Amino acid sequence: MEQQAIPIALIADYALRGGATGITLLMAGFLLATRPLREVTVFGALFALGAGVYAMLSVEPLQDMLGPAFVPLKLLAMLSPAFFWLFIMALFDDEFAFRTWMAAPPVAIAALFLVCFPFPATERASKLAHVAIVLALMVHILRMTRCNLRDDLVAARRQFTGIVVFLVPLVCLAIGVIEVYELFNLRGGFASPAIAAMLLCVSAAFAFGIAGIRKSLFPQPVASAPQPNGTNSAADRFDLARLEKLMNEGIYLNSGLTIGELANRMNMPEHRLRRLINKGLGYRNFAAFINDHRIEEARRRLSEPETAREQITSLAFDLGYSSLAPFNRAFRERIGMSPSQYREKALATS
Structure with missing residues (x-):
């Protein structure tokens, strides 16, 4: 019996998603291994994990294998833009402290996702509301990067800001395309590989930004005011x-x-x-x-x-x-x- 050839688009789709997942998992491990462990590293690792899960969850054979674990993993994936928002806030603010109001976007995203299970008719409205929240978070990130470019004195963070300016529109585009893709139940063609390619670009840009400038992104906790450097020329x-x-x-x-x-x-x-x-x-x-x-x-x-x-x-x-x-x-x-x-x-x- 002649075996059916695997479509090239499907191979490309799986390969790109696998690459994106591998990169993000490595970045999550890198961030969690950074000491001292702080809010900025935890939020960055959660974003990386969520992005990696997001990349692979549309692979139908994997969904079948996950069984009941699919729901919490999908929730983690949906929350990845909120984790990215928290990561950027913690990164640019040396005196960052998590406040109650900061939980509002992830809680809202989680509620919009979970409400679809008892009320399937709300799925389309929930997806649209989710996209609106994500876009609002990305706009806020761009505003923060503009302020950071004006006031930040740390060269490494200013370099990373340039990467964020590239990354945010790409994240918005990827999420928008993915949500439309799922909303209208599109299948076939090169739509899925194109989405996978965007996810790989997001993952690679994030990895380049984090790995390239390493621990200089993350301020060490200090107990006193800044002090002059005794080695000045x-x-x-x-x-x-x-x-x-x-x-x-x-x-x-x-x-x-x-x-x-x-x-x-x-x-x-x-x-x-x-x-x-x-x-x-x-x-x-x-x-x-x-x-x-x-x-x-x-x-x-x-x-x-x-x-x-x-x-x-x-x-x-x-x-x-x-x-x-x-x-x-x-x-x-x-x-x-x-x-x-x-x-x-x-x-x-x-």
Whole structure:
């Protein structure tokens, strides 16, 4: 009996999906092996695992083999965009702490997936709502990357940001095509291999971004404020002295001060100033560098009896903040209490 030839498209589909799964599983292991284990590595590993599972779940023979395990694995796959969103937030924020509201997108995605089992008629609406949530998360990621490019001082993370800018549209395209593919129950042709190729590209881009820059992406926990690097060259020490002079003159009080403007004042390339503040002073973010100077000035003014009646809002504007809320937030994060509480405590002991 003549054996039926396996279609080339099917072979390509399985090969591409297998490649994507292999890459993502390796990345998940790499991230989980990184020490110390932090939120950023856990979220990255969950995204990698979810993406790998996503790549293989459309292989029908595998679905039959999985049996009851298919549902939790499919749920993990559906949650992978939410894990990617959490990974990016943790990566770009050195003071990241998981908050209750951050659970809303994964919980919503899980609910939309699970509701289809008791109520099959909701499947189409659930898929459309899932795509809408994913697109909203990707838009937020692009906004975060834009802010990161402006303020980040860590060269490795800035390089990874460029990869994210490429990765996010590709993730959106892949998910959109996959959901449409499943929604209309499309079969045959080269649609499935094309989807598999997109998944492989996403996996490869993520792996390249993570493996290429390694642990420099992940900040080590520190117990104190950034400290100067004792190995600075003579030229660096000279530039650091110039920078300190500018800060002592109060340039940090300028509202909306950017690193580009500061580099112009110092007559040096922006990339060199980024490296100088990062390597020379230990800061990973330009906003943190500016905020530390502003908060130190705020502490001085709040401790003086002569300014005891000054409005906190007026002080925030004088320090260069555009409104009271970011000043209060920055002050509380660094000092552990509100500006008003700090003033009362400082004046009571003076």
